[in-house]
Structure formats: C-alpha cells, structure tokens
Amino acid sequence: MKHFTLLSLALILVGAFSTLTTEAANYLFKNGRSAYSIVLSSGASSTERTAAEELQTYVQAVSGARLPIITAPVSKGPAIYVGYQQATAALSGVTAPDAHDEGFTYRSQGANLYIYGGKERGTLYGVYTFLENELGIRWYTPDFTRIPHLKKWELGSLNHSERPTVKFRQNDYFKVANTTQWRAHNKENFGWEPTKSAYGNITAYWKCHTMPLLVPSAEFYQTHPEYFCLRSGKRQSYGQLCLSNPDVLQLCKERMAETIKNNPGYAIYSLSQDDNQLFCECDACKAIEAKYGGHSGIMIWFVNQVADYIKPLFPDIYIGTFAYQYTRKPPVGIKPNENVVIRLCSIECCFAHPLDAGCPENSAFMEDLKAWSQLAPHLFIWDYVVDYAQYMAPWPNFQVLAPNIRVFRDNHAIGVYEESQYQSAGGEFEEMKAWVLSKLLWNPDQDVEPLVKDFIEGYYGAAAPKVMEYYRLCQSLIKPDLHYGIFINHEHPLYSDEFVTKGLAILRDGVNLATDDDLRERVNKVRMQLLFLKSVRQPAQARSDGTWSEFVNMARKYQARPHELYDIEKFIKDMESK
Numbered sequence: 001m002k003h004f005t006l007l008s009l010a011l012i013l014v015g016a017f018s019t020l021t022t023e024a025a026n027y028l029f030k031n032g033r034s035a036y037s038i039v040l041s042s043g044a045s046s047t048e049r050t051a052a053e054e055l056q057t058y059v060q061a062v063s064g065a066r067l068p069i070i071t072a073p074v075s076k077g078p079a080i081y082v083g084y085q086q087a088t089a090a091l092s093g094v095t096a097p098d099a100h101d102e103g104f105t106y107r108s109q110g111a112n113l114y115i116y117g118g119k120e121r122g123t124l125y126g127v128y129t130f131l132e133n134e135l136g137i138r139w140y141t142p143d144f145t146r147i148p149h150l151k152k153w154e155l156g157s158l159n160h161s162e163r164p165t166v167k168f169r170q171n172d173y174f175k176v177a178n179t180t181q182w183r184a185h186n187k188e189n190f191g192w193e194p195t196k197s198a199y200g201n202i203t204a205y206w207k208c209h210t211m212p213l214l215v216p217s218a219e220f221y222q223t224h225p226e227y228f229c230l231r232s233g234k235r236q237s238y239g240q241l242c243l244s245n246p247d248v249l250q251l252c253k254e255r256m257a258e259t260i261k262n263n264p265g266y267a268i269y270s271l272s273q274d275d276n277q278l279f280c281e282c283d284a285c286k287a288i289e290a291k292y293g294g295h296s297g298i299m300i301w302f303v304n305q306v307a308d309y310i311k312p313l314f315p316d317i318y319i320g321t322f323a324y325q326y327t328r329k330p331p332v333g334i335k336p337n338e339n340v341v342i343r344l345c346s347i348e349c350c351f352a353h354p355l356d357a358g359c360p361e362n363s364a365f366m367e368d369l370k371a372w373s374q375l376a377p378h379l380f381i382w383d384y385v386v387d388y389a390q391y392m393a394p395w396p397n398f399q400v401l402a403p404n405i406r407v408f409r410d411n412h413a414i415g416v417y418e419e420s421q422y423q424s425a426g427g428e429f430e431e432m433k434a435w436v437l438s439k440l441l442w443n444p445d446q447d448v449e450p451l452v453k454d455f456i457e458g459y460y461g462a463a464a465p466k467v468m469e470y471y472r473l474c475q476s477l478i479k480p481d482l483h484y485g486i487f488i489n490h491e492h493p494l495y496s497d498e499f500v501t502k503g504l505a506i507l508r509d510g511v512n513l514a515t516d517d518d519l520r521e522r523v524n525k526v527r528m529q530l531l532f533l534k535s536v537r538q539p540a541q542a543r544s545d546g547t548w549s550e551f552v553n554m555a556r557k558y559q560a561r562p563h564e565l566y567d568i569e570k571f572i573k574d575m576e577s578k
Contacts, residue, residue: 168415194265239278426560466510
C-alpha cells in the first residue's frame with residue numbers, strides 16, 4: 001500500500017511537471033518572463049528588422065519580458081518567426097509574397113508563431129495588427145500609445161490574414177497623421193512626398209493644381225497672352241490655360257518630363273487645372289469641348305497627349321489629372337490613357353448622408369463616380385472630412401466615413417485621399433477622426449461606433465463617459481432632411497444655442513472627471529469646439545462670461561486656424577474689431 005502511494009505520487013508529480021512544462025511553452029510571457037525568441041532570416045529587409053524590433057519593444061512594454069532577436073535557423077525553444085523565411089515556407093506551403101504586397105498573415109503552429117507578408121510593409125503591418133488584436137496596443141496619436149500591462153498571455157490557435165481595401169491610403173491631419181511612425185502603425189502608405197525610412201518606403205502624388213506651375217503667367221503672360229484663358233473677350237493672367245494652344249501643349253510635355261526627372265520617387269505626377277473655374281472660352285477650346293462632351297473632354301484630350309509623350313521616357317510613371325468642379329462630369333468619345341490617373345473630387349457633396357443612401361444632394365456625384373469607374377483605367381478619390389469654413393466647430397460626419405470609403409472601393413478606386421485639417425492643430429475631434437479614418441481606409445467594412453468607443457475610452461480615460469455623451473449629442477444633430485457641405489458656418493441650421501449650452505455643460509463635467517493634466521487638456525481641446533461656436537454665435541455674451549478669452553488662449557496655444565483661408569491672429573483681430 002505504501003509502495004502504491006509513493007508510485008502514485010510520483011506519477012502525479014511527473015504529470016504535473018509535464019503539464020507545467022507544456023503550459024510554459026505556450027505562454028508568450030508569464031510573470032515578466034518568456035522562453036520565446038524573435039527569429040529573422042539572414043535576408044530580412046530593413047523593414048522586417050524594424051518589425052522585429054518593434055515587436056520586441058512592445059512585448060516588453062506589455063509584459064516586462066524582453067525577447068531576444070536572433071537569426072534563423074533556431075535550434076531550440078519556442079519562437080516568433082518574423083517575415084517569410086524557410087520555417088514559414090515549411091508551415092504555409094505558399095510561395096514568398098511579392099515584396100510590395102501589403103497583405104499579411106499571422107499564424108500559430110504548436111508553440112510557434114509566424115508573422116509574414118511582403119518585405120516592404122506587409123510583415124510590418126502583420127506585427128502591428130498582432131500587437132493590436134492580441135495584446136490590445138493602440139497607436140491613437142503620435143504622442144499617446146495605449147499599452148496594457150499584462151501578467152501573462154497564452155498563444156492559442158491563431159490564423160489571421162488581412163489585405164488592404166485600396167492600394168493608396170492617406171489622410172493629412174496636420175499634427176496627427178503626418179509622422180512616419182504613426183502612419184506605419186496605422187497602415188497609411190501614401191503622402192505628398194516620397195519617404196524612405198525603416199518603417200517602409202512609400203511613394204506619393206506630386207502636387208496638385210499644377211498647370212500654372214508648368215506654364216506660369218509671371219513668365220509668359222506679357223509675351224504670350226494667348227497661352228491663357230479667354231474670358232469676356234480678353235486673355236486673363238489669372239485663370240486656366242488655353243488648352244487648345246499647341247505651344248501650351250508642348251511646354252507642358254517638356255516641363256512635365258523635366259519635373260519627373262528632377263523630382264524622382266513619385267508614383268503619380270499631377271497635370272491638373274488651377275483651383276478656379278475660369279476655363280478658356282476661345283473658339284478652338286469650345287470646338288474640342290463640343291467634340292468630346294464638355295470641359296472634361298478637352299482636359300482628357302490634352303492630358304492624354306502629355307501622357308503619350310511621357311510614356312516612352314518614363315514607362316512606369318502615371319500622369320494624374322482632376323475630375324473636379326467644372327471637369328467632374330465624364331467626357332464622351334474619349335477615355336483616359338492607360339498611364340493616366342483620374343482624381344475625382346467630392347467637393348460639392350452632402351456630408352450628412354452617405355453617398356449611396358439616396359441623398360438628393362449626392363445623386364449627381366454618384367452618377368459621375370459610376371461613369372468614371374467604367375471609363376478611367378485608374379481612379380483616385382479626393383474626399384473631404386472637415387468643414388473648411390470653420391475647422392474648429394462641431395461637424396458630425398462619422399456616420400458617412402465607412403459607407404463612403406466602401407463606395408469608393410466598390411467603384412474600383414486605387415486610392416483614397418481624405419483631405420483633412422492640413423494646416424494646423426485644433427480641428428474638431430482631429431485625433432479621433434484621424435485614427436478612425438486610418439482604420440477605415442484599410443478596412444471600411446468595420447462599424448464606426450466600436451472604433452469611436454475604442455478611441456474615446458482609450459484616449460480620454462476617466463473622462464470618456466462625458467466625451468462619449470458629447471459625441472452622441474453631436475451625432476444627434478443629423479436629420480434626414482438636413483444637408484451640409486464643407487463650407488458651412490455658425491448660422492447653419494445644424495446648430496442651435498441650446499446645443500452649445502448643453503454641450504458645454506457635458507464637457508465641463510468631463511473636465512471635472514479627468515484625473516490628470518493630460519486628460520484635462522484632451523477634454524478641453526474638445527471643449528474648444530463649443531468655445532469657438534459660442535464665440536461666433538453669441539459674441540457679446542462670450543466676451544462677458546469669459547468664453548472668448550478662454551477660446552483665444554487655447555487657440556493661440558495650438559496656433560489653430562479657424563478657417564482654411566486665415567489664421568488665428570487674423571480671426572481674433574476681425575472678431576475684436578466688430
């Protein structure tokens with residue numbers, strides 16, 4: 001009996017030891033320790049090395065355990081294999097992804113984890129998504145990353161893959177979305193300047209409204225007024241070019257070639273109209289327009305010829321042009337060349353309602369979008385997500401962000417640029433909108449509300465319930481028959497004094513809930529929306545009760561622009577002179 005008891009005890013202890021050993025092998029970390037290594041191949045790209053280093057850094061921040069980075073092959077111990085390598089090939093049975101493939105997979109097998117995608121950014125995005133989905137990390141702003149602190153995390157059964165919705169993704173909030181690291185962490189990959197970095201090289205779109213840069217009036221108007229638009233019987237120094245003039249065409253060909261040669265690294269070079277509607281009315285231009293269905297017809301006719309000139313010189317380069325305002329309606333009898341990109345702009349749309357929701361304000365744009373999607377070999381969307389007449393005021397549009405990007409995707413857009421508050425900090429909900437946009441540009445099939453909830457709870461901490469209450473108050477302003485575009489002001493029916501009073505009370509409570517100075521500042525920055533709105537709606541009262549003074553101090557701190565066309569000091573001067 002004694003022998004049986006000792007044998008049983010020994011078997012129990014062996015079994016317990018075996019169980020503990022198995023459990024330890026499946027824990028990425030436990031109580032500040034880890035048996036794992038991060039494995040790179042000897043041929044890993046610089047971006048894959050960044051991915052491994054970031055994985056090491058953030059796992060340590062979450063757990064306290066620092067995983068060593070070693071080079072394959074690894075002979076013992078559990079491992080995280082970062083980047084496509086021999087061990088990954090044996091696991092997956094698939095060939096190596098293209099270097100520029102931004103899709104990725106992270107997958108477990110036994111005690112090992114494999115994260116792989118394209119060498120340029122796919123593997124990097126796979127690591128970031130693993131850190132987000134599995135460990136709860138969030139890169140909300142360049143200055144604030146949410147990092148949970150966990151005692152343990154067990155590697156279960158994982159097999160997760162993603163691919164981007166559109167090839168090129170960009171929003172340009174001034175202080176939020178324009179750092180290399182933030183853009184990489186949140187999977188944005190396009191910009192106004194090509195960038196080489198350890199976070200993945202990205203290409204860009206060279207400028208916009210470029211025709212006056214290629215044929216400037218300061219250089220040519222005095223000697224060649226015929227290069228410029230005819231309006232009311234006179235050639236104008238300000239306005240569009242005369243596109244029917246053969247000398248203008250030759251100049252644009254030659255100078256576009258010079259531009260590409262002198263400014264390498266861009267994927268698309270813009271040959272596009274100036275930002276006005278002073279198109280040429282000469283007989284020759286009108287004749288070409290009549291032949292090809294209007295203003296966009298002569299534009300495509302002109303741009304195609306420049307693109308033909310560029311193609312043998314730079315076979316991998318695209319020439320981009322606008323479908324914007326007077327050129328938005330597609331042409332007839334002509335189509336863009338294969339190396340031409342059409343940049344369709346939604347500037348006239350209603351942003352209270354999704355584009356495909358039957359809003360009468362959006363029906364014409366939807367017709368043009370569908371027509372361009374069939375006509376253009378490459379369609380790139382220029383969309384708008386702020387109110388340019390009053391950057392700081394509440395402008396609820398979260399309800400349209402996902403459905404509109406889905407519409408662009410479904411109409412074969414190769415890229416989406418969300419023009420944002422690009423000139424200064426201080427835009428309404430700029431941090432949250434930038435982060436939510438980045439998530440939707442990657443995958444617009446997500447619901448917006450969980451993303452908003454995630455951000456508000458993570459970024460505003462103890463004050464989150466009141467910020468959420470204010471957010472919902474803003475969203476409640478949307479009505480089926482209330483429309484608004486990107487140039488509304490404080491007198492729009494969207495707003496009321498009751499809304500301002502209620503919102504300020506909610507956010508005052510939010511400030512009181514904040515537990516430290518950083519949280520108070522974040523909530524006060526949201527309050528600035530209503531400080532601005534009250535100051536312009538009720539200027540006398542705002543001056544007497546201190547609202548104006550508080551707004552001025554806060555806006556000066558951020559050097560926040562109230563309007564696209566003038567800065568805070570001009571705004572203050574104008575307000576105080578009334």
